[in-house]
Amino acid sequence: MNIPKKIELIEVGPRDGLQNEPKAISTASKKELIRQLADAGFSRMETAAFVSPKWVPQMADADEISQFCNDLGITYIALTPNLKALERAIQANVPQIAVFIGASSTFNQKNINKTTDESLLETEKMFRLAKEQGIFTRAYVSMSFACPYQGNVSFEELNYVCRRFVELGADEIDIGDTNGYANPKIVYDRFARLKDLYPDTVFVGHFHDTRKMALANTLAAMQAGIDKFDSSIGGLGGCPFSPGATGNLATEEVALMLSEMGVETGLKLEEISKIVPFAKSLSSRLQPV
Numbered sequence: 001m002n003i004p005k006k007i008e009l010i011e012v013g014p015r016d017g018l019q020n021e022p023k024a025i026s027t028a029s030k031k032e033l034i035r036q037l038a039d040a041g042f043s044r045m046e047t048a049a050f051v052s053p054k055w056v057p058q059m060a061d062a063d064e065i066s067q068f069c070n071d072l073g074i075t076y077i078a079l080t081p082n083l084k085a086l087e088r089a090i091q092a093n094v095p096q097i098a099v100f101i102g103a104s105s106t107f108n109q110k111n112i113n114k115t116t117d118e119s120l121l122e123t124e125k126m127f128r129l130a131k132e133q134g135i136f137t138r139a140y141v142s143m144s145f146a147c148p149y150q151g152n153v154s155f156e157e158l159n160y161v162c163r164r165f166v167e168l169g170a171d172e173i174d175i176g177d178t179n180g181y182a183n184p185k186i187v188y189d190r191f192a193r194l195k196d197l198y199p200d201t202v203f204v205g206h207f208h209d210t211r212k213m214a215l216a217n218t219l220a221a222m223q224a225g226i227d228k229f230d231s232s233i234g235g236l237g238g239c240p241f242s243p244g245a246t247g248n249l250a251t252e253e254v255a256l257m258l259s260e261m262g263v264e265t266g267l268k269l270e271e272i273s274k275i276v277p278f279a280k281s282l283s284s285r286l287q288p289v
Contacts, residue, residue, distance in 0.1 A: 002222060004263060101116060141158060203228070
């Protein structure tokens with residue numbers, strides 16, 4: 001079994017975990033969650049999204065959250081789905097940004113009313129501007145395994161987007177099981193093929209737990225050589241643009257699994273377990289433990 005000595009867990013709860021909550025969450029509560037996660041040892045977090053409050057009202061406080069993260073002195077990622085969002089992130093002094101495109105053309109057309117090629121064209125401008133500003137760029141590939149609209153997503157569709165992100169110079173490419181329909185076999189196969197095609201590219205695994213396979217899929221990706229994974233405290237989350245998708249890979253579960261396997265994460269398990277009830281209390285879908 002391929003067991004790496006160290007794994008980086010990137011906490012996405014403050015953004016991906018909370019973005020789809022139907023009831024408003026106070027900015028103060030989000031700040032407290034971020035502070036607690038920083039104290040637990042996270043070196044990177046995804047904390048904000050510069051999106052229209054009309055479509056994702058939970059992220060309306062992106063500027064204030066970014067300022068808080070800057071004051072806290074942590075490394076954080078903000079989602080910037082378009083050029084206007086990137087310009088806002090630059091003004092807010094965000095150190096790392098994330099762009100996203102679906103491997104599924106159907107998903108892109110239904111959710112952003114653009115084809116994959118049209119989306120990639122706008123992304124080129126964003127990469128150019130981000131690099132001019134010296135900003136670390138994460139590239140999400142959503143629906144990397146299956147799509148709620150078209151069903152299975154082929155490796156060719158996934159690779160089409162990945163290859164362009166590699167050409168554009170993405171600092172890391174995040175492969176998303178956005179609706180949680182991947183299984184360990186396809187996860188291993190796809191990551192192994194991507195690692196073979198792009199040996200110098202940093203890949204990240206992003207799994208949802210819709211069918212309770214997130215931990216198994218994480219282990220499968222580890223076997224393919226992946227050592228960076230997104231996770232969300234309390235399993236918070238669910239893509240607002242993916243019908244039926246439930247929460248993310250739970251931070252406390254994957255951190256425990258890796259600890260039991262002797263893998264270093266730099267995280268404090270006792271502190272993480274203390275955060276879970278507070279994180280779940282912010283969700284109208286989950287009950288505190």
